[in-house]
């Protein structure tokens with residue numbers, strides 16, 4: 713179990729010198745602290761995460777792959793509580809996941825209908841990810857912002873699009 717803040721701080725509710733310094737240096741954010749507090753309480757010290765990425769009103773929580781389900785909680789219970797507390801939409805992704813897994817986790821509950829490789833004029837590969845049209849309202853944020861998140865997490869260029877009905 714790894715949280716970006718130490719147990720002493722989480723138990724006392726006050727920051728020790730070490731964690732205070734991390735916060736000052738920007739290694740952790742207030743958001744990380746808020747999320748760590750919730751997970752420490754509801755996860756009985758067994759649920760951790762590595763870092764968070766904030767883009768607009770979405771927060772991506774990056775955790776170890778085998779912790780993704782635990783962090784989301786039964787029927788999304790834990791994620792809902794975090795979302796209520798921090799006032800943002802929450803998505804959980806596994807560390808070192810490939811772009812397909814990351815896209816799936818970020819878009820959920822919207823479903824992916826297919827992925828194609830696009831070759832740019834520069835010869836670089838991009839991945840066109842099509843989202844099921846009827847799920848388009850469930851997408852958590854703007855498609856370009858989500859492409860940025862996937863790039864940050866995996867280094868892959870993606871082009872998210874809403875699938876067309878006629879194919």
Ligand SMILES: [Zn+2]
Nearest residue numbers: 718721728731
């Ligand atoms: Zn501490």
